[in-house]
Amino acid sequence: MIPAKIEDVLLHNRTNVYKYIAQLHQKRNDIFYIKKEIVAQNLELERLRKIADKANEEKSCFFAMISHEIKNSLNCILGYSTIVSSEKLNDNLSDHVKNLISAGVNLKNIVTNIIDLSCLEAGKLELATELLSLKEVMKNCEKELQHLKLNEDVKIVYIVPENLPEFMYVVK
Numbered sequence: 054m055i056p057a058k059i060e061d062v063l064l065h066n067r068t069n070v071y072k073y074i075a076q077l078h079q080k081r082n083d084i085f086y087i088k089k090e091i092v093a094q095n096l097e098l099e100r101l102r103k104i105a106d107k108a109n110e111e112k113s114c115f116f117a118m119i120s121h122e123i124k125n126s127l128n129c130i131l132g133y134s135t136i137v138s139s140e141k142l143n144d145n146l147s148d149h150v151k152n153l154i155s156a157g158v159n160l161k162n163i164v165t166n167i168i169d170l171s172c173l174e175a176g177k178l179e180l181a182t183e184l185l186s187l188k189e190v191m192k193n194c195e196k197e198l199q200h201l202k203l204n205e206d207v208k209i210v211y212i213v214p215e216n217l218p219e220f221m222y223v224v225k
Contacts, residue, residue: 109174117171124164131157182222188213 134157138150191211 113171113174116167120164120168120171124161124168127157127161127164131161184220185223186220187217188219 131154134150134154138147138154142150191213195209195211
């Protein structure tokens with residue numbers, strides 16, 4: 054027969070093992086509960102992400118649509134302003150029309166940037182390369198600037214450097 058002290062030790066050790074097993078079961082249950090909570094939170098996050106993506110897409114479509122509407126109206130205003138500027142006007146009125154055109158062009162650039170940003174956010178901004186004649190660009194600039202001359206004695210000229218390539222690729 055085993056002495057009483059050893060029986061007490063074995064009984065005590067068995068009790069500790071049962072306590073330890075009970076703690077492990079509790080921790081396992083806690084882990085399952087936490088895992089269940091994480092899965093539920095991930096599902097909620099996925100649902101909210103889809104809602105945010107849809108709202109972002111609708112915002113981008115709205116900006117693109119409204120920006121185009123603004124740009125169309127602005128083009129009309131700039132067109133009529135250019136027509137008015139070609140008329141014989143007094144100096145004061147001519148300056149006002151030039152300021153109107155300048156402000157309109159600046160606003161048109163801002164609207165174009167908004168459209169580009171909306172397209173970029175919607176994943177619809179397509180960059181393309183185009184072969185461009187630099188000499189042709191310079192000639193067009195000269196033509197566009199001719200009507201802005203303030204003095205008939207002033208002549209706008211352009212000088213093409215010899216090492217300037219005739220064509221270059223640009224990103225549109």
